[in-house]
Amino acid sequence: DAMVIQNPRYQVTQFGKPVTLSCSQTLNHNVMYWYQQKSSQAPKLLFHYYDKDFNNEADTPDNFQSRRPNTSFCFLDIRSPGLGDAAMYLCATSTRQISSDTQYFGPGTRLTVL
Amino acid sequence: SQQGEEDPQALSIQEGENATMNCSYKTSINNLQWYRQNSGRGLVHLILIRSNEREKHSGRLRVTLDTSKKSSSLLITASRAADTASYFCATVAIQGAQKLVFGQGTRLTINP
Numbered sequence: 001d002a003m004v005i006q007n008p009r010y011q012v013t014q015f016g017k018p019v020t021l022s023c024s025q026t027l028n029h030n031v032m033y034w035y036q037q038k039s040s041q042a043p044k045l046l047f048h049y050y051d052k053d054f055n056n057e058a059d060t061p062d063n064f065q066s067r068r069p070n071t072s073f074c075f076l077d078i079r080s081p082g083l084g085d086a087a088m089y090l091c092a093t094s095t096r097q098i099s100s101d102t103q104y105f106g107p108g109t110r111l112t113v114l
Numbered sequence: 115s116q117q118g119e120e121d122p123q124a125l126s127i128q129e130g131e132n133a134t135m136n137c138s139y140k141t142s143i144n145n146l147q148w149y150r151q152n153s154g155r156g157l158v159h160l161i162l163i164r165s166n167e168r169e170k171h172s173g174r175l176r177v178t179l180d181t182s183k184k185s186s187s188l189l190i191t192a193s194r195a196a197d198t199a200s201y202f203c204a205t206v207a208i209q210g211a212q213k214l215v216f217g218q219g220t221r222l223t224i225n226p
Contacts, residue, residue, distance in 0.1 A: 004156075042202060042216035043157065090156055102147070103214060105156035 003027070004106035006091050012112045013081050021076040021109045023091030032074040033103065034066060035090040043090055049074060086113045120203060120217040128225050133190040135220040137203030144206045146179055147214065148188050151200045165208075193224045
């Protein structure tokens with residue numbers, strides 16, 4: 001089945017130790033998004049790619065970076081995780097940049113920072 | 115801020131009853147979407163309603179949109195225990211950044 005896959009589902013890292021979360025999709029969608037969701041809060045958009053075009057949200061900390069080497073894969077790099085970065089990270093895809101279409105979400109990666 | 119507000123924040127009902135969740139937003143929108151999130155999981159798209167539509171149905175779901183009041187409601191009829199989840203509305207503004215902005219969500223619990 002076509003889907004959005006996130007690995008790992010649970011990630012534990014130490015304060016300040018770089019970590020990479022991965023997302024892959026078999027939907028062949030042009031757009032891939034990364035959201036941060038803290039406990040009992042709404043998902044917050046960090047950035048998105050439209051094909052290879054990277055779009056950063058104005059309030060996304062510099063500590064967060066992303067890479068999209070090809071259509072199928074997108075990575076979220078946290079250069080120096082702090083305790084406040086502990087959250088669920090959600091990857092999503094859609095067919096068009098204009099969000100008139102459905103977004104398809106992966107199951108998320110829960111990040112713990114010790 | 116465009117961010118929607120949802121009401122109530124938490125709702126607990128008995129199986130078989132209807133559940134109604136409301137969403138209000140601040141700016142003019144292109145469309146409004148409802149998503150469901152089971153605990154510790156990703157979001158699943160339920161329904162999209164465009165700004166020129168007033169009501170939409172999908173199975174046991176009914177969504178209404180009142181653009182004059184900048185509000186939407188999601189009705190789940192004949193609720194089941196499996197409907198227990200958080201429900202989020204999300205809006206796409208007409209002007210500005212074309213991105214999905216989520217409300218805070220309603221935590222729905224269906225008691226067997």
